Amino acid sequence: MIYDLYKAMFYLEDIREILRKNVPFGISNEKDEKEFNDLLNKTVQTLEGLSSEPACDSGNNIKYISDRIEIRTREEEFLNIDPIQAGGRLTPEARKVLISYGDGYSVCDNCFKPFRLDYIKKPPVQEFVSELSEFLNMDDVRVVRGARNGFQIVANALLNKNDVALISSLSHYTLALSIESMGAIWKEIPAGKNNIVTAEETAKKIETVKEETGRLPRLVAIDHIDYNYGNEHDVYGISKVCRDYDIPFLYNGAYTVGIMPVDGKKIGADFIVGSGHKSMASPAPTGVLATTDDFKDVVFGTTKLKGDVTGRKFGIKEPYLLGCTVMGAPLVAMIASFPVVKERVKDWDDEVKKSNFFISEFLKIKGDKVSSELPRRHTLTKVDTSESFDRIAQKHKRRGFFLYDELNARKITGLFPGASRGFKLNTYGLNWDQIKYLADSFRDIAERYGLDVE
Numbered sequence: 001m002i003y004d005l006y007k008a009m010f011y012l013e014d015i016r017e018i019l020r021k022n023v024p025f026g027i028s029n030e031k032d033e034k035e036f037n038d039l040l041n042k043t044v045q046t047l048e049g050l051s052s053e054p055a056c057d058s059g060n061n062i063k064y065i066s067d068r069i070e071i072r073t074r075e076e077e078f079l080n081i082d083p084i085q086a087g088g089r090l091t092p093e094a095r096k097v098l099i100s101y102g103d104g105y106s107v108c109d110n111c112f113k114p115f116r117l118d119y120i121k122k123p124p125v126q127e128f129v130s131e132l133s134e135f136l137n138m139d140d141v142r143v144v145r146g147a148r149n150g151f152q153i154v155a156n157a158l159l160n161k162n163d164v165a166l167i168s169s170l171s172h173y174t175l176a177l178s179i180e181s182m183g184a185i186w187k188e189i190p191a192g193k194n195n196i197v198t199a200e201e202t203a204k205k206i207e208t209v210k211e212e213t214g215r216l217p218r219l220v221a222i223d224h225i226d227y228n229y230g231n232e233h234d235v236y237g238i239s240k241v242c243r244d245y246d247i248p249f250l251y252n253g254a255y256t257v258g259i260m261p262v263d264g265k266k267i268g269a270d271f272i273v274g275s276g277h278k279s280m281a282s283p284a285p286t287g288v289l290a291t292t293d294d295f296k297d298v299v300f301g302t303t304k305l306k307g308d309v310t311g312r313k314f315g316i317k318e319p320y321l322l323g324c325t326v327m328g329a330p331l332v333a334m335i336a337s338f339p340v341v342k343e344r345v346k347d348w349d350d351e352v353k354k355s356n357f358f359i360s361e362f363l364k365i366k367g368d369k370v371s372s373e374l375p376r377r378h379t380l381t382k383v384d385t386s387e388s389f390d391r392i393a394q395k396h397k398r399r400g401f402f403l404y405d406e407l408n409a410r411k412i413t414g415l416f417p418g419a420s421r422g423f424k425l426n427t428y429g430l431n432w433d434q435i436k437y438l439a440d441s442f443r444d445i446a447e448r449y450g451l452d453v454e
């Protein structure tokens with residue numbers, strides 16, 4: 001079905017192209033009229049042959065969109081448990097936007113004075129931005145080009161060369177790089193044996209930095225949920241420590257904003273950063289950076305300089321944002337997904353329940369272990385299969401790839417090919433039937449290779 005569906009959709013795009021070529025006259029020449037009719041017939045024929053089998057095709061499959069660019073059917077053919085892809089799957093509304101708003105600066109059709117992205121009313125960017133700030137319970141917010149761009153903007157505005165900023169030993173690399181890019185220095189708060197970053201360790205590290213450099217760190221930036229274990233870190237306690245020392249606190253919500261409720265005031269964050277393509281059902285590159293009244297003029301301050309030759313000024317453009325940030329289809333798609341995102345965060349408890357259900361089933365396979373904290377508080381989990389599936393891999397002719405092959409045959413994807421000692425998976429967005437199927441599939445594979453299952 002998906003191959004034929006794509007085929008029909010591409011015919012329609014080619015028809016659209018004829019329309020574009022003949023603007024403003026309409027399709028009036030014979031050649032284009034003929035091509036239009038040919039394409040229309042092909043579309044109808046293709047659609048008539050549609051079968052409801054997901055991967056079934058009519059025999060004359062298309063594989064490529066154009067030279068070497070394959071069509072992507074991962075989400076239509078597979079149950080995808082890729083750790084980073086679950087929360088960024090698009091809504092149908094967002095996918096429709098991508099078709100309609102794909103042209104470069106499409107969002108600028110109705111950009112008038114004061115010429116800034118977040119003031120655009122059509123499509124409703126302005127309304128979206130103000131709802132976003134309410135959604136996060138923060139005072140001000142901007143759409144940015146991914147969470148990493150949010151970190152970069154804050155680092156840019158707050159840090160000077162050789163300033164120290166604290167992250168954790170489990171922080172995402174982009175947080176470290178954003179600090180390094182400013183010529184500042186990142187130091188790590190150790191997560192310790194249980195892989196949880198605590199307020200106590202944060203205070204200790206602040207004291208250490210103070211002793212060593214004679215100055216306090218200029219920023220503390222902590223991932224609420226880390227990318228490796230999917231563990232929850234004590235952002236509430238850490239934010240309190242930061243307040244006691246009067247150090248700005250950045251809450252990294254790449255794995256939270258858009259899938260679970262996030263309340264900036266309750267957390268006590270000076271900055272909230274989220275990722276559109278990780279957790280807000282949005283295309284890349286999208287993200288959010290929210291802040292408070294105390295810091296909005298620092299990070300979102302407007303341009304002050306003017307040209308020495310021309311006297312030019314750039315109105316209310318924001319230097320750290322480089323003026324307008326995310327334009328065109330990615331932004332409008334993010335807006336289109338937002339109503340769903342706002343609702344879905346309310347289902348977080350059920351998502352965590354499903355995550356725990358899967359893990360409890362997974363642990364019935366003898367030798368399976370979980371490296372993440374238990375019970376799970378998130379849908380991203382790291383499992384250790386060195387005493388179970390890796391035992392099989394040792395003797396299998398495909399080595400570690402056997403697990404990938406077996407899952408692939410059951411239409412499950414998202415595991416790193418070759419990984420059999422351990423891997424990360426994300427159950428976010430799977431329904432109960434899919435969760436049970438996932439658990440049954442691992443059990444099947446285990447039994448097939450003679451592992452004991454409780």
Ligand SMILES: *Cc1c(COP(=O)(O)O)cnc(C)c1O
Nearest residue numbers: 146147148172223227254275287
């Ligand atoms: C994915 C991830 C990021 C980076 O997000 P982008 O939106 O791709 O920049 C940052 N931090 C954590 C914890 C992540 O998991």
